[in-house]
Amino acid sequence: MSQVDLKKLEKKLGYTFDQKDLLSLALVHSSTNRRKTDGQAIDNERLEFLGDRVLGLVIADILLKRFPKDNEGDLARRHTALVRKEALARVAQGIKLGLYIDMLPSEVACGGRENPAILSNACEAVIAALFLDGGLVSAQNFISLHWADIMEEDHTPPQDSKTGLQEWAQGRGLPLPLYNMVGKSGPAHAPTFVIEVMVKGYTPQRAEGTSKRKAEQLAAGSLLKVLLDL
Secondary structure, eight states: OOHHHHHHHHHHHTOOOSOHHHHHHHTBOGGGOOBOTTSOBOSSHHHHHHHHHHHHHHHHHHHHHHOTTOOHHHHHHHHHHHHSHHHHHHHHHHTTGGGGOBOOHHHHHTTGGGOHHHHHHHHHHHHHHHHHHHHHHHHHHHHHHHTHHHHHSOOSOOOOHHHHHHHHHHHTTOOOOEEEEEEEESOTTSOEEEEEEEOTTSOOEEEEESSHHHHHHHHHHHHHHHHHHO
16 A cells, blocks of 8 residues: 555554554455565454454443443443444444555456455554554543444344344244254253254354243344354
């Protein structure tokens, strides 16, 4: 990426990098298939990993302060909605991040610059770059600004995971999700249940909890996250 393009993007991010290479790396899609001499990939996938964790931490901190009366379940549902791929892609679209992503021409021809998965991954990588270059405050400033509108849209906690998964399946004409208890451990007074949830045509997910209901909710949330990220 040219220095001119980097400066344009920095202006949109509201931050000037000391380590320009970090921002450049955050924008390298894996389709470029670049490698170092030792064979390590030169792309933004490792930064995606870090950015996902930074985003989760910052959003959790914001929610605790913004919704002091919410219980843990309500906070968790809000958190899931704000860190999922759709929210990231929306922020990326808002700053036109797709224009700056380094990818193969064939990927561009297939709509790569508008692809929600590519956009969301690049957005996570940019958050990681902000964190590595300017510390947590720099990442917080970006997230607080660009997630503000999403938070303002609905002050009610998102629906529970089981309802969300059921509506996802029904909306696609699929049978209702099936829940099966596949394990139980621990003493009678404090058992742990393992629940598996299945939606036809997709890989089942499992979760454990101190009650069947909690395990079902966690399993549904896990599967719903996978489905929404597809």
